[in-house]
Amino acid sequence: xxxxxRSPRAGVADPAGETGGSGLAARQAALVAALVAxxxxxxxxxxxxxxxxxxxxxxxxxxxxxxxxxxxxADLGTGFRPRFATWAEGRPSAGSFADGFxxxxxxxxxxxxPPLGAAELAGREAAWAFDGVSPPRRRSRPDQLLHTLxxxxxxxxVHKWITRGK
Amino acid sequence: xxxTGVGIGWRPEIAGFVADLPGLRFCEVVAESLPLGxxxxxSLAELRERDVAVVPHGVRLSLGGxxxxxxxxxxxxxxxxxxxxxPMVSEHVAFVRAGGVEAGHxxxxxxxxxxxxxxxxxxxxxxxxxxxxxxxxxxxxxFDWPDDEFTEADFLTELLDATGALLLLDxxxxxxxxxxxxxEPTALLDRLPLERVAYVHVAGGSEQGxxxxxxHTDPVPPAVLELVTALCERRRPPALMLERDGAYPPAADLAxxxxxxxxxxxxxxxxx
Numbered sequence: 001x002x003x004x005x006r007s008p009r010a011g012v013a014d015p016a017g018e019t020g021g022s023g024l025a026a027r028q029a030a031l032v033a034a035l036v037a038x039x040x041x042x043x044x045x046x047x048x049x050x051x052x053x054x055x056x057x058x059x060x061x062x063x064x065x066x067x068x069x070x071x072x073x074a075d076l077g078t079g080f081r082p083r084f085a086t087w088a089e090g091r092p093s094a095g096s097f098a099d100g101f102x103x104x105x106x107x108x109x110x111x112x113x114p115p116l117g118a119a120e121l122a123g124r125e126a127a128w129a130f131d132g133v134s135p136p137r138r139r140s141r142p143d144q145l146l147h148t149l150x151x152x153x154x155x156x157x158v159h160k161w162i163t164r165g166k
Numbered sequence: 167x168x169x170t171g172v173g174i175g176w177r178p179e180i181a182g183f184v185a186d187l188p189g190l191r192f193c194e195v196v197a198e199s200l201p202l203g204x205x206x207x208x209s210l211a212e213l214r215e216r217d218v219a220v221v222p223h224g225v226r227l228s229l230g231g232x233x234x235x236x237x238x239x240x241x242x243x244x245x246x247x248x249x250x251x252x253p254m255v256s257e258h259v260a261f262v263r264a265g266g267v268e269a270g271h272x273x274x275x276x277x278x279x280x281x282x283x284x285x286x287x288x289x290x291x292x293x294x295x296x297x298x299x300x301x302x303x304x305x306x307x308x309f310d311w312p313d314d315e316f317t318e319a320d321f322l323t324e325l326l327d328a329t330g331a332l333l334l335l336d337x338x339x340x341x342x343x344x345x346x347x348x349x350e351p352t353a354l355l356d357r358l359p360l361e362r363v364a365y366v367h368v369a370g371g372s373e374q375g376x377x378x379x380x381x382h383t384d385p386v387p388p389a390v391l392e393l394v395t396a397l398c399e400r401r402r403p404p405a406l407m408l409e410r411d412g413a414y415p416p417a418a419d420l421a422x423x424x425x426x427x428x429x430x431x432x433x434x435x436x437x438x
Contacts (some may be wrong), residue, residue, distance in 0.1 A: 024280045025232035028273075029265025037267055044312025051307040052377055057271050063412060092267045 038090030058085040061093055069100035071154070072117035075161075094135065116161055118152035129151050169219055169253065169365045169405035172428045172436050174420075176220070180410070181209040183417045187424070189436035190218050192425065193406060197222035197255065200246040214250060221365075222246035222255045227292065229302075230261035230275035235288040240295045247298050254364060256301040256334045257292070259285065259325065277321040278359075282328075289329040301364040302326070303334035306342040306371075306380035318343075319357035326362055336367035336409075337397060341390050342380040342384035352396050360397070365405040368394060368427050382411035386423050393429040406431050 033039030035054045041047050057158075062081040066073035073080045087103055094102070104121040107113035113121065130136035175194040176184050195210060200222065202243060206214070214220060229238045247255050255418070260272035275281040293300050304322055316324065326333060344351035368391075370384040386408070394406065408423055421437040428435045 024276070024278075024284060025264065027276070028232055028261055029267070031273065032264040032267045032269045035269055035273070046309055049309035049377075052375060055268065056308065056379060061270055093270045 030098055036092045054089075055085070059089045061085070061088055061096070061099065063105065064096040065100040068096040069104065069117075069120060071120040071158075072100060072104055072114075075114040075116035098130065098136055101128070101136055102132060105132075114158045117152075119157045169221070171405055172431070173188070173321075173365070173405060173407035175223070175409045175411070176210060176213070176423065177406060177411065177414075178207065179414050180420065181207070183282075183420055185209050185212060186314040187385055188438065189434060192219040192221065192405060192407070193258070194221045194223045195246075195250070197243050197246040198226050200249055202242050202245045202249075204249055206249055210250065219253050220250040222250065222252055224255065224257040225272070226262055227257050227288075228260070228408050229257055229292065230259060230273075230281065230285050230290040231264060231288070232261075232281075232284050235291055236353055237291075237295075240292050241396045243292065244295045244297070247296065252298055254299040254301055254332065255296060257362075258303045258305050259322070260305045272305045274307040274310065275303060277314040277316040277318065278311075279315060282316070282321065282324055285325055286328045289325070289331055290313055293329065293331070295410075299332055299364070300329075301332035301334040303336055303367065304339060306336070306339035308346060308377055308379070310347075317357070319354055326359060331363040332364035334365060334367065334398075334404065335360075335363050336369065337368065337393050338369040338371060338380055338386070338390050338409075340385075341393050342371060342378045345378045351393055355393075355397055355400055360401040360403075363401070363403045365407060366394070366397070366403045367409045368406055369409040370423075376407050382409055383413040384402075385415070385419070386426065391426055391430045394427060398431050402431065406433070 027042065030039060030042045031045070033042050034050060035057060041050055059081060062084040066080060070095055076083060084103055087106060088099070093099055101124065104113060104117055107117065108121060127139060128136040129139050169192045171189070171191050173190060173194065174184055174187070176193040176195045176307050184190065190213070192249060193213060200206065205211070210220060222243060227235050227243065229235055239421065243255055243257070246252070258272050259275065261275055262269050262272060275285060289300065289302065302325065304318065322333070325331070340351050340354055344354060368386055369382045370386045371378055371380040372384040372392075373379070406427055407428060408420070410420065414420070424437055425435045
């Protein structure tokens, strides 16, 4: 599998060390790391089959993120799933909402975030605090002005998108 | 109370379709989607008022994990069963996380003595908190562990014998695994304890890159329906249900799939 050449990212438990105690626990951790965290393929497994399973997992994740980030997914159209799946390679899921959050920021930072996705991200940046590591949490005192402006921008953009080409 | 006839996996996206099935006697709901303490989604509550049985189907307990199953997840499953007055609950012969990392899907356990012991302990921990029977579903997998000590049939039989659990047989998983392993799917049916089957899952899939993927987002292939008939020739299960998890087709297509399952199994259609 392609992920096998990557080094595991920080925050992923060392499958052979930390999780020890039971051979089964360590072996299951190593398999999960290979499937979703860019870990090496454990000995004896069929690389092509495990790679196919890893790709299927990323496609499933893409579908879940599309439900949690509908405007971002709609704006990227058919490109959303393959592009998200490529980004997700070697990155374990933090849940579909957090995954979409991180992916939208990645697109923003690389200048590839389309307008509806930008509006969706802006609204959520205003309402949620997300450090990229811990699960996003609702801001205790949301910045109402920023939030309102983001929603207004989204309405304008949605209108533009709906009436595009007319 | 046992399940009977043809049912369907209730999902919010097809709640209207499910509510309009006049002959429906049972459905399944993803256990983790039910809020502990309620309320039950309105359309599901209406089905309960019609005396349609609702079976919570857990997907995240990770019974096959080496670690003890999380007591909160067991409590949630038991709470879901109480919430909908379920006749039974079900979960998978699988693990979904390890080493603190979520896999995001059901993964196969090695068919080893160590894994069998871990599974048995987790199933017993779960059963201890449940007021209703637990049915266990073998999964579809694209790969196997390199050092399996048991055949799939022997592993499952040992597990069911050790725990007294029922079998939730997914006939599409049987088809997918056999096809991807180059085996005859009926060979597994001949060796499973079919008298333990509580109900059967039927789902669609598609071939991608030379492998059959059990997607639940594609139509049920004719070969899977033929396997339903082959199963019923051996021992007809009391109940079967369609499992669809996305890319929902028009109602007419779903109705045709339900009817096809009824015909393949020799049960009355539930769509009229």
